[in-house]
Amino acid sequence: MALLEVNDLTVSFYTQEGVVTAVDDLSYTIERGEKFGVVGESGAGKSVTALSLLRLIESPGEIESGEILLDGEDLLQMSDSEVRQIRGNRIAMIFQDAQTALNPVYTIGEQIAEAIRHHLDYDEEDARERTIELLDQVGIPDAENRYSDYPHEFSGGMQQRAVIAMALSCDPDVLIADEPTTALDVTTEAKILDLLEDLTDEFDTAVQLITHDLGVVAELCDRVMVMYAGQAVEKAPVEELYYDPKHPYTVGLMSSIPRVGDDSDRLRTIPGSMPDLIDTPTGCSFHPRCPYAEEACTRTEPSMIDVGNGPDAREQSARCLEYTNDLQHGLGFDVSIDEDLSERVPGDLHE
Amino acid sequence: MSLQKFILKRILASVPVLFGVSVVTFALMHITPGDIVDQLVAANPNVPAHESARLRREFGLDQPVWVQYLNWIQGVLTGDFGEVYSSSRDVSSVVLARLPETIILGLFGWVFAVLIAIPGGIYAAVNKDQLGDDVSRFVALSGISIPNFWLGLMLMAIFAVRLDWFPTLDPQTSLLSPSMLWWLILPGVTIGTAAAANMMRIMRTSMAEELNKEYVTAARAKGLPERTVILKHVLRNSLISVTTVAAFLTASIVAGSVVVETVFGWPGLGLELIQAVHLREINLILAITLFTGFFIVLANLLADIVYALLDPRIRDEY
Ligand SMILES: Nc1ncnc2c1ncn2[C@@H]1O[C@H](COP(=O)(O)OP(=O)(O)OP(=O)(O)O)[C@@H](O)[C@H]1O
Ligand SMILES: [Mg+2]
Numbered sequence: 001m002a003l004l005e006v007n008d009l010t011v012s013f014y015t016q017e018g019v020v021t022a023v024d025d026l027s028y029t030i031e032r033g034e035k036f037g038v039v040g041e042s043g044a045g046k047s048v049t050a051l052s053l054l055r056l057i058e059s060p061g062e063i064e065s066g067e068i069l070l071d072g073e074d075l076l077q078m079s080d081s082e083v084r085q086i087r088g089n090r091i092a093m094i095f096q097d098a099q100t101a102l103n104p105v106y107t108i109g110e111q112i113a114e115a116i117r118h119h120l121d122y123d124e125e126d127a128r129e130r131t132i133e134l135l136d137q138v139g140i141p142d143a144e145n146r147y148s149d150y151p152h153e154f155s156g157g158m159q160q161r162a163v164i165a166m167a168l169s170c171d172p173d174v175l176i177a178d179e180p181t182t183a184l185d186v187t188t189e190a191k192i193l194d195l196l197e198d199l200t201d202e203f204d205t206a207v208q209l210i211t212h213d214l215g216v217v218a219e220l221c222d223r224v225m226v227m228y229a230g231q232a233v234e235k236a237p238v239e240e241l242y243y244d245p246k247h248p249y250t251v252g253l254m255s256s257i258p259r260v261g262d263d264s265d266r267l268r269t270i271p272g273s274m275p276d277l278i279d280t281p282t283g284c285s286f287h288p289r290c291p292y293a294e295e296a297c298t299r300t301e302p303s304m305i306d307v308g309n310g311p312d313a314r315e316q317s318a319r320c321l322e323y324t325n326d327l328q329h330g331l332g333f334d335v336s337i338d339e340d341l342s343e344r345v346p347g348d349l350h351e
Numbered sequence: 352m353s354l355q356k357f358i359l360k361r362i363l364a365s366v367p368v369l370f371g372v373s374v375v376t377f378a379l380m381h382i383t384p385g386d387i388v389d390q391l392v393a394a395n396p397n398v399p400a401h402e403s404a405r406l407r408r409e410f411g412l413d414q415p416v417w418v419q420y421l422n423w424i425q426g427v428l429t430g431d432f433g434e435v436y437s438s439s440r441d442v443s444s445v446v447l448a449r450l451p452e453t454i455i456l457g458l459f460g461w462v463f464a465v466l467i468a469i470p471g472g473i474y475a476a477v478n479k480d481q482l483g484d485d486v487s488r489f490v491a492l493s494g495i496s497i498p499n500f501w502l503g504l505m506l507m508a509i510f511a512v513r514l515d516w517f518p519t520l521d522p523q524t525s526l527l528s529p530s531m532l533w534w535l536i537l538p539g540v541t542i543g544t545a546a547a548a549n550m551m552r553i554m555r556t557s558m559a560e561e562l563n564k565e566y567v568t569a570a571r572a573k574g575l576p577e578r579t580v581i582l583k584h585v586l587r588n589s590l591i592s593v594t595t596v597a598a599f600l601t602a603s604i605v606a607g608s609v610v611v612e613t614v615f616g617w618p619g620l621g622l623e624l625i626q627a628v629h630l631r632e633i634n635l636i637l638a639i640t641l642f643t644g645f646f647i648v649l650a651n652l653l654a655d656i657v658y659a660l661l662d663p664r665i666r667d668e669y
Contacts, residue, residue: 054572087574100565105587105662115573150663166573 001072002029003206004053004091004174009066011048011057011230018278022048022061024230027304030174033204035197037217037238039253040227043274046210049227050176053091053208055083070173089119092167094177094196098159102151109135109147112166119170134165138195157188164196171203178210193220214253218242226250229275229285232304236316246307246318248290251333284321292333296326354659358652365648372644373424373637380633381416387436387631388412410436423637433634442638445623450642453608453619459535460543460604467547469593472554476589477581479559487551494548499607503541503614510537538615542607546600553596558589587661594658601650605643 011023023045030036038046051057053068055075068075070090075083095101103111112134113127122130128147135143138161151159160180167175177196181189197220200207209220217224217238224241226234226249234247245251252270272289275281281288287297305323308316322331388406392398407413411422426433432442475487511517517537561567562585570584571577612621620639627635659666 051568056568056571084574084576087572089574093569093572095565095569097565101569103566103570103584103588104664105591106584114575114579118573118575152664152667163569 002069003032003034003071004030004208005067005069005072006049006053007067007069009049009052009068010064011045011052012062012064014060014062015278020277021280022230022277023052024280026066026227026230026232028225028232028235030206030208032173033206034223035200035207035209035221037221037224038208038210038227039212039214039217039224041274042212043277044227045230046227047178048230050093050178050208050210053174053176054087054093056087085119088115088167088172089170090172091174091176092170092172094160094163094167094175094180096179097183098163099151099156099183101163102159104151107148107150108154108162109149112162112169115166116169131165131169134169135162137199138162138165138168139191140165156184157192160184160188160192161195164192164199168199168203168205172205174206174208175200176208176210179212180209181216182212196220214242226253229277229280231285231319233286233320234316234318235304236308236318240308240316244309244316246316246323247320248292248331248333249286250318252289284319292322292327292329292331294321294327294329296321296328300326302326354656357659358656361652361655362648365645365652368648369641369644373427373641374420376637376640377416377420377423377633380631380636385631386412387633390630391437423634427641432638435632435635437630437632442634445635446620446638446642449618449620449623452617453612453621455531456535456538456542456612456617456619457601457604457608459539460541460546460607461601463539463543464547464550464600464604467543468550468554469590471547471551472558472589472593473581473586475551475555476558476562479555479562484555487555491548491551491555494544495552497544499541499545500610500614502544503538503611506537506541507615538611538617541614542604542611545607546604549600549603550593550597554589554593557592558585561585561588564588591658591662594654594661597657598647598651598654601654602647605647 006029007027009023009026010021013020013022026045026049028036038049040046048057048061052063053075055063055068055078057063063076066076070086075086078086102108109128109131112131113124116122116127116130117124120127120130132143132147135146140146140158140161146154151162154162160183164180167177180196181192184192193216196207199205207220209217211217221238223235223237225232226241226247228249234241234245234250236246241250242254245254249270270289275285275288281298283296283298283300284290284293284302287293290297300321302319302321302324304317304319306315306317307323320331321327386407387410388403391406392403404413411419414422423433430443432446434441435445471487471491475484478484517533567580567585570580575584608619609621609624611617612619613625616622620642624636624639626632627639
């Protein structure tokens with residue numbers, strides 16, 4: 001049994017303009033200790049998915065249907081107090097901007113210790129000790145004294161370290177990291193990602209890493225899900241996604257990673273923008289932007305099809321009519337592997 | 352910088368403010384026609400003109416304004432606020448006798464305001480745009496709009512006269528006895544209502560704003576119960592903006608005390624001030640104004656201290 005299993009999750013926001021279906025019939029699984037990447041353009045529904053896992057979707061949003069199974073137990077069927085037992089304890093979250101995620105009027109130490117006291121029933125003194133230990137582990141020097149610092153006395157990188165300490169404080173099974181480094185500069189980003197990798201390896205924590213950066217995914221993740229307009233369009237082990245992407249959108253995303261020494265025509269971004277989620281296009285939601293779209297794509301909604309090939313390949317699936325043989329001309333893309341990228345992929349599956 | 356130093360600095364900074372207040376009051380008293388002697392004479396038309404002149408000379412009112420001011424401020428600096436002309440009593444003893452009455456009334460109004468505003472504001476913010484919020488907003492708006500003299504009269508008419516639940520005439524018991532509460536409730540509620548309504552609106556707005564912040568989601572994501580999220584994490588942040596406004600509200604409570612004390616015949620400084628203005632008792636007016644100014648400065652200082660206690664970012668700036 002997978003550690004986390006999301007089945008047919010649909011989340012809508014009832015706004016004045018209409019019903020925004022931010023997450024649409026989404027399914028994926030995360031194994032124990034696995035590092036699972038979620039990528040997609042802004043507005044694809046990544047954060048909404050993350051918040052749904054903690055049942056923190058607020059009005060006007062609503063989780064419409066689906067299942068979120070943690071060790072086989074459905075979070076969506078639990079009472080509020082049962083869910084609170086899971087939040088921060090078995091599923092923890094790291095937010096994009098540590099500065100806004102920390103309460104400015106309480107000390108860093110107190111904000112970490114309160115979760116420990118709450119979930120692990122530690123008394124004041126023990127919680128303090130464990131907090132200092134955690135601060136030390138995430139690389140905050142002089143942790144004992146920094147315990148009583150306020151967030152504004154920490155630098156951005158230190159704040160994010162503190163937030164990581166907070167998330168790991170109760171030794172969660174799943175850690176959701178929603179763009180944990182976008183607020184940081186490049187050097188700090190690299191350090192934080194290393195830290196995240198080391199600690200989650202050490203504690204065997206599963207990670208759902210949300211990011212815009214395919215480079216980060218290549219470095220950190222085992223499997224990836226590509227999201228578009230609230231749906232998964234492709235799921236694959238990270239090597240397959242890079243060397244053998246199956247969905248035109250994935251291909252487009254790949255070619256939009258700028259690389260040093262690239263020809264300028266390979267630096268294109270995907271033309272167009274994400275569709276309005278209130279009134280999504282008929283058929284395949286990507287068809288207005290897809291260079292290979294045919295008439296069928298405007299009518300028939302594709303479903304997720306297993307496309308994995310080769311005995312070594314783990315499950316790979318994509319949502320495109322090509323794989324139900326409904327396209328007349330097929331997908332005409334060629335994937336060229338460039339050296340830069342292959343160096344970034346820590347894989348053993350390719351020769 | 353330490354808190355003591357900060358407090359000292361603020362008190363010293365209030366000296367020029369109070370000085371300004373005294374100058375303005377002094378000037379206003381001299382711009383308006385008539386003085387204490389005119390008032391005394393008006394009460395008794397048989398006083399001959401040379402007698403009035405003698406009185407003016409005796410009170411020092413015949414000297415140029417700036418000399419009068421210098422004489423007065425010299426006295427003040429040595430702790431002498433002059434005397435009440437009509438009764439020959441010391442101004443400071445009159446003020447000190449009336450001061451506790453006003454302080455008790457103002458404090459009651461304050462406590463009433465806070466007790467209504469904070470829970471009310473929290474409730475409204477948590478149930479934003481629901482029925483409870485609408486009701487509380489309606490109540491708050493009414494509280495702000497109703498003039499306090501009218502509210503005082505209505506409360507008196509309904510609860511004291513019609514229902515006979517509360518006494519109305521000025522209290523004969525000692526100020527600190529428990530039965531005093533019965534006399535305090537109606538004027539106290541009257542004086543506190545507008546402040547309560549204002550504070551509640553600010554509490555609601557600021558809490559609703561705080562509730563949208565990410566640290567709230569982060570606190571919930573830790574698995575904390577909603578009570579803790581609201582009463583620990585959100586409340587303290589929301590109180591920061593309430594504190595800023597609370598100092599202004601103190602001024603409005605002080606100003607309101609003049610009206611409310613008059614309506615209820617409450618023997619405090621406000622009532623005394625009205626009588627002093629009628630009689631042009633300039634020393635008394637100046638002293639009461641100065642005291643009031645001093646209290647408002649004190650209230651602001653207190654607000655700043657609370658502000659610093661609530662918000663560590665401010666504390667660092669001292
Ligand atoms: N509170 C809300 N009210 C209305 N619509 C919302 C709300 N929150 C999210 N949405 C909608 O849900 C969709 C998905 O948003 P989400 O925040 O999950 O995107 P994302 O993939 O995390 O994007 P980004 O990369 O910019 O963080 C968006 O179209 C957004 O408009
Ligand atoms: Mg997001």
